[in-house]
Amino acid sequence: MSAEAVHLQFPARAEYLLLARLAVTGVARRMGLGGKEVADLKLAVTEACSNAVRHAYPVTGEGQIDLELVARDDRLELVVEDHGAGIRLPLGVPPSPSELGGMGIPLIRAVVDDLAIGQGSDGGTVVHMTKLATGIPEGGEQAGV
């Protein structure tokens, strides 16, 4: 299985959310994903990065977000990692919505095929999302969507 990876690091500030969306859009388009899948990926990466912006660095307000995009034959993996306060939860235990941005996590779950939230080596939060390349042509999504 072939894989191409893109790694981006940017300040954990709201004005950089657009940059994250542009990066995901570029990689997804290169993979040939359709409009609905690209829209889902933009939403997922924004919600994950927004959580980092809002919660990761409560003391100084300054920090970095690492975004890794791994394009594989059948999927796109998105990893959003901060190096901040962490979510103070045991690994493997899904956080409740109130702990991670209200509607954000449910929205991510709705638009990606797999979601895992854990702790990085430095105690920050790692959000790992996977979107399968289903091959649905643009505009051919299910009725009602």
Next chain:
Amino acid sequence: MRDGGTVTGWTEFRLEEDRPRPGTIVISVHGDLDLHSADELGDRLVEAVTDGASTVVVDLTGVEFLDSQGLGALLRGTRRLGGGAERFRLVVPDPQIRRLFEITALDRVFPLDETREQALAAGRRAASSGQPVSDRPGEGMTRT
């Protein structure tokens, strides 16, 4: 500000306001509505209600991206307006944007219309009757 316009493929966030009749404010949103811009919209909605608007229409036709922070700003607006969500109407013609309201079940909170004209007509009925107005066949958006 109004001419922020398209910058290599995306639209700069901006709000435009129109008052088509006394007591009614239409706020048109353009660009990406996310954590970076949600507070500006939320503040504008509060201002609209503070200024005495009885009907607020938020036109999302020009929105290219919407996330939970944008939805939160809209929720704050409708709570501020009070007196029935029918006087707080959203114009949401884009299926991708509308899908967020369906995922979060907020399509049961916000009256959604496909065009500004439909939203204004429904808002006028609500204002004149003083009662909530239900979507009728051929008006607004079919919700399932």
